[in-house]
Amino acid sequence: MTAETAATAHRPRRSGRTRRPLLYIVASLGLLVMSAPFLWMALSAFKTKEDLTSTTPVWIPSRWTLENFTALLDQLDMPQYFLNSLIVAVLVTVSNLLFCSMLGYALAKLDFSGRSKVFGLVLAALMVPGNLMILPLYVLMNGLGLIDTYAGLVLPFAAGAFGVFLMRQFMLSVPDELLEAARLDGAGEWYIFWRIVMPLVKPALATLTIFTFLGSWNNFIWPLIATNDPGKYTLPVALATFANDPNRTVGGGNGMLMAGSLLVVLPVLAVFAVLQRHFTQGIATAGLK
Amino acid sequence: MSLTTGPAASAAAVDKSPRGGGSSGSARRPRRSLSRHNLTGWLFSTPFLVLFGVFMLFPIVATLLMSFTDFGARDVTRPLEADFVGLDNYTRLFQDDKFLTSLFNTAYFVVVGVPATIVLGLLAAVLLNNGIDRARTVFRIGFYAPVVTTIVAVAVVWRFVLDPSDGLIASLASEVGLTAPDFLGSETWAMPSLIAMAVWRNLGTVMVLCIAGLQAIPAEVREAARLDGASGWQELRRVTVPLLRPTLLYATVITTIGYLNVFEEPFVMTQGGPSDATLTVSLDMYREGFNFFHMGYASAMAYVLFVVIMGITVLQLRLLKDNTR
Numbered sequence: 001m002t003a004e005t006a007a008t009a010h011r012p013r014r015s016g017r018t019r020r021p022l023l024y025i026v027a028s029l030g031l032l033v034m035s036a037p038f039l040w041m042a043l044s045a046f047k048t049k050e051d052l053t054s055t056t057p058v059w060i061p062s063r064w065t066l067e068n069f070t071a072l073l074d075q076l077d078m079p080q081y082f083l084n085s086l087i088v089a090v091l092v093t094v095s096n097l098l099f100c101s102m103l104g105y106a107l108a109k110l111d112f113s114g115r116s117k118v119f120g121l122v123l124a125a126l127m128v129p130g131n132l133m134i135l136p137l138y139v140l141m142n143g144l145g146l147i148d149t150y151a152g153l154v155l156p157f158a159a160g161a162f163g164v165f166l167m168r169q170f171m172l173s174v175p176d177e178l179l180e181a182a183r184l185d186g187a188g189e190w191y192i193f194w195r196i197v198m199p200l201v202k203p204a205l206a207t208l209t210i211f212t213f214l215g216s217w218n219n220f221i222w223p224l225i226a227t228n229d230p231g232k233y234t235l236p237v238a239l240a241t242f243a244n245d246p247n248r249t250v251g252g253g254n255g256m257l258m259a260g261s262l263l264v265v266l267p268v269l270a271v272f273a274v275l276q277r278h279f280t281q282g283i284a285t286a287g288l289k
Numbered sequence: 290m291s292l293t294t295g296p297a298a299s300a301a302a303v304d305k306s307p308r309g310g311g312s313s314g315s316a317r318r319p320r321r322s323l324s325r326h327n328l329t330g331w332l333f334s335t336p337f338l339v340l341f342g343v344f345m346l347f348p349i350v351a352t353l354l355m356s357f358t359d360f361g362a363r364d365v366t367r368p369l370e371a372d373f374v375g376l377d378n379y380t381r382l383f384q385d386d387k388f389l390t391s392l393f394n395t396a397y398f399v400v401v402g403v404p405a406t407i408v409l410g411l412l413a414a415v416l417l418n419n420g421i422d423r424a425r426t427v428f429r430i431g432f433y434a435p436v437v438t439t440i441v442a443v444a445v446v447w448r449f450v451l452d453p454s455d456g457l458i459a460s461l462a463s464e465v466g467l468t469a470p471d472f473l474g475s476e477t478w479a480m481p482s483l484i485a486m487a488v489w490r491n492l493g494t495v496m497v498l499c500i501a502g503l504q505a506i507p508a509e510v511r512e513a514a515r516l517d518g519a520s521g522w523q524e525l526r527r528v529t530v531p532l533l534r535p536t537l538l539y540a541t542v543i544t545t546i547g548y549l550n551v552f553e554e555p556f557v558m559t560q561g562g563p564s565d566a567t568l569t570v571s572l573d574m575y576r577e578g579f580n581f582f583h584m585g586y587a588s589a590m591a592y593v594l595f596v597v598i599m600g601i602t603v604l605q606l607r608l609l610k611d612n613t614r
Binding site: 020023024026027030031034035036037038040041044054055056057098099100102103105106110111112113114115118121125127128129130131132133134135136137138139140142143155156158159161164189193214217218220221225235236239240243254257258260261262264265268269272273276279280281282283284 | 326329333334336337340345349355365366413416417421426428429430431435436439440441444446454455456457460489492493498501502505546550553557571574575584587594598599602
């Protein structure tokens with residue numbers, strides 16, 4: 001139904017005009033269903049204890065308040081968790097951008113012995129479930145003394161197969177003639193990679209940035225395992241610990257949880273909103289075949 | 290820089306690459322140029338391969354080795370002292386009712402969740418790409434927002450949505466005189482609730498992939514179909530879906546892999562309950578490994594899941610690719 005009307009609307013001359021409002025109604029209903037939980041979260045963050053514990057759900061706060069945020073900042077070291085999440089996400093993203101691009105460049109543009117084997121390895125790695133490696137990874141990190149360190153949180157995600165795949169696909173579309181001309185002018189491979197290819201693949205870099213940053217920011221299971229010291233908790237781990245804390249007061253506690261969740265979600269939504277256009281373009285150009 | 294290659298060397302390399310044009314100067318110094326590009330290629334690959342080797346390949350092999358041992362809490366600090374037990378862990382697994390339940394639950398999650406996610410994601414993409422041109426960004430961000438939200442926040446909100454006494458669905462139901470079930474507390478409803486939550490959360494990924502795919506389809510193709518008098522439904526079935534096949538294949542494969550690994554939803558929402566109704570393989574593995582420190586046993590579990598995932602992925606790639614022709 002939805003799809004039919006969606007496709008029909010593309011014929012403005014025949015029936016588009018009459019169908020278009022219907023499409024907006026369908027899309028708006030979809031938007032409402034998709035975002036209702038968010039609206040609830042965002043609004044609840046500003047509610048008083050009375051509104052939060054009311055037996056009939058209150059959507060719009062009867063009195064807007066910031067007390068959930070202040071209570072949260074009082075009880076939890078939010079700036080520290082925020083900083084931890086940010087440091088880990090930035091390091092993971094930067095290292096993925098660099099290392100995945102380098103290998104992507106080699107796979108797309110450099111002819112070296114073993115190239116097809118390396119690419120095969122990357123494709124196989126795409127299929128390996130992340131949870132498979134977690135037990136020995138824990139033993140390894142424990143042995144290296146990296147539990148409760150940034151290195152322990154970053155290293156396992158510092159270079160992912162998806163990034164290589166994406167960058168390779170995208171770099172295939174960079175014309176060989178361009179690289180050839182640069183080589184004839186005496187440019188080295190590093191210069192070509194850094195100064196010619198990287199600027200040309202910005203949409204792919206934007207895509208990879210979003211995917212990696214979000215993945216790291218929202219990553220839950222590994223930080224849960226790799227940290228014991230609350231000083232090294234990332235935001236999701238800290239919030240989950242707080243959510244499961246039996247001492248959390250029921251009414252106000254929920255408000256604090258909503259406030260905390262809102263603080264976690266807003267930065268990534270902002271990043272996505274800014275990079276959204278390049279993001280889709282990046283996926284489209286890479287083809288993902 | 291140390292990675293510099295001479296112009297002649299690169300000409301030869303381009304000639305060898307499948308996409309390169311036939312440059313005539315290449316035949317002269319093939320050996321030297323190959324070795325030079327060899328070095329460059331490997332230098333560019335090394336950082337990734339080192340990280341990959343230490344943090345992925347090694348753990349994969351180690352998991353396999355651990356699965357043949359009775360690796361337990363005491364072995365975490367002295368891994369080499371774990372005792373070899375052969376196939377014991379694997380034979381035990383298939384007599385373990387709890388594990389069989391978790392396999393069944395995981396299959397349930399995949400069989401219902403994957404088609405729902407793919408179909409709804411595709412429909413959302415078609416709707417937002419072709420039907421909507423005003424406020425497009427708002428719609429896209431709204432549909433994609435659940436993807437970028439941390440599971441903890443999602444859990445908080447969905448607990449409210451599903452709460453049997455004063456939750457969103459319960460109060461909507463009571464308005465029309467119905468009583469909502471205790472979603473998360475009921476053995477029948479807990480799993481469908483988690484699936485609904487996962488579909489809600491992952492639909493945006495499929496949508497973004499499909500929008501990207503749709504934008505890669507030349508507008509003329511769709512126009513031609515319309516001029517030939519195809520209805521909207523026909524256009525979707527006969528033109529859009531076949532041309533989106535590579536995207537849909539990719540989306541199906543990653544969604545299936547993700548759902549076979551499903552861990553976060555049951556972990557934060559139900560802890561596997563009520564009475565193991567939402568215990569998935571990954572959650573079972575996590576518990577055996579990190580709560581009970583039966584790491585050898587948990588490793589065997591991880592490997593069974595790995596083999597299942599590999600099998601299903603290869604099967605999907607075959608089935609869906611063959612249908613193209």
